[in-house]
Amino acid sequence: MALYDQVADLPLEIESCAFETHERETSSEFTRVTTEIVLRGAGETGRGEDVTYDEDDQYALADAEFDLSDEYTLDEYSTHLAEQDLFPEGPSREDFRHYRRWGFESAALDLALRQADTDLPTVLGRTTLPVEFVVSTRLGDPPSAERVRQWLEIDPEIRFKLDATPEWSAELVSELTDTGNVRIVDLKAQYENTEVGQSADTDLYRRVRDGLPDVVMEDPAYTDETAPVLDPARDRISWDVPITDVESVESLPFEPKWLNIKPSRFGSVESLFDTLEYCEHHEIRLYGGGQFELSIGRGQIQLLASLFYPESPNDVAPREYNDPEPTDGLPTSPLAAPTVEGFRRL
Structure with missing residues (x-):
């Protein structure tokens, strides 16, 4: 079985979406800002991280609202996500679209695995x-x-x-x-x-x-x-x-x-x-x-x-x-x- 096929059909129930902003100074002499994406559903919480580098893009996300509430398979969620504009403002670079989508996808993978009472290695x-x-x-x-x-x-x-x-x-x-x-x-x-x-x-x-x-x-x-x-x-x-x-x-x-x-x-x-x-x-x-x-x-x-x-x-x-x-x-x-x-x- 293909690698993705082993997770594609995991059931996923999302009830809410929230964001948590993080900041830290770095050795590369800039202040890093990222956003933790928090998906909740069926008594579980899934988390991912948006690593977009532009601070304004990150701060804009903190105030955004996305209605992702529904029941999906992981693959159906991914298809739905691809149709959404995840930047209320921007992005300042086009590759940041992938960065943000990965934050939402990794949070969903975490949530789906936890709702199934399992983990990725298993x-x-x-x-x-x-x-x-x-x-x-x-x-x-x-x-x-x-x-x-x-x-x-x-x-x-x-x-x-x-x-x-x-x-x-x-x-x-x-x-x-x-x-x-x-x-x-x-x-x-x-x-x-x-x-x-x-x-x-x-x-x-x-x-x-x-x-x-x-x-x-x-x-x-x-x-x-x-x-x-x-x-x-x-x-x-x-x-x-x-x-x-x-x-x-x-x-x-x-x-x-x-x-x-x-x-x-x-x-x-x-x-x-x-x-x-x-x-x-x-x-x-x-x-x-x-x-x-x-x-x-x-x-x-x-x-x-x-x-x-x-x-x-x-x-x-x-x-x-x-x-x-x-x-x-x-x-x-x-x-x-x-x-x-x-x-x-x-």
């Missing part, structure tokens, strides 16, 4: 396993390895996913290599028209390719100019931003060996599950990605990692790792196999 026939994770961080402006050193003083075994910029020098790359703790370098070239986006940079790509020969290189700009630099490293090139469904995987410039799976980019449970199944069939290695989740969403992406790609360099560290300053005493990798209720890590 329904899918999969076992939760301990989850390896990396810490995602930027290296400042001008960039230095100081933040990496701060974390390594706390935990010498910690692993990293780092955001590269053109200012990364050969000396900095060499210093990062010497740690032996970098697993992924995010080149950010697929983030068009955003503050974090980077343009194609063959010199940077060459420095990372040669100076960090074992790391996964995420989201480069693959162009006629950069292809000669990137092609020798195809087996360790990964994609994140473009990946929203099976078709997006098939439309990549070459068949990938690695992909970053961020559930919010897919919008629907069906699209996510179909892509997970496709990648498993095509032997594409996956790792989980986060969106600075502040509430239920972080545990949900950790749960998915534990079921589908537990031994990968997952960017799903406990949310305290995104705080402005490194802190001692945090959970270390791997996270213990989660206890689960519905679609929640407890």
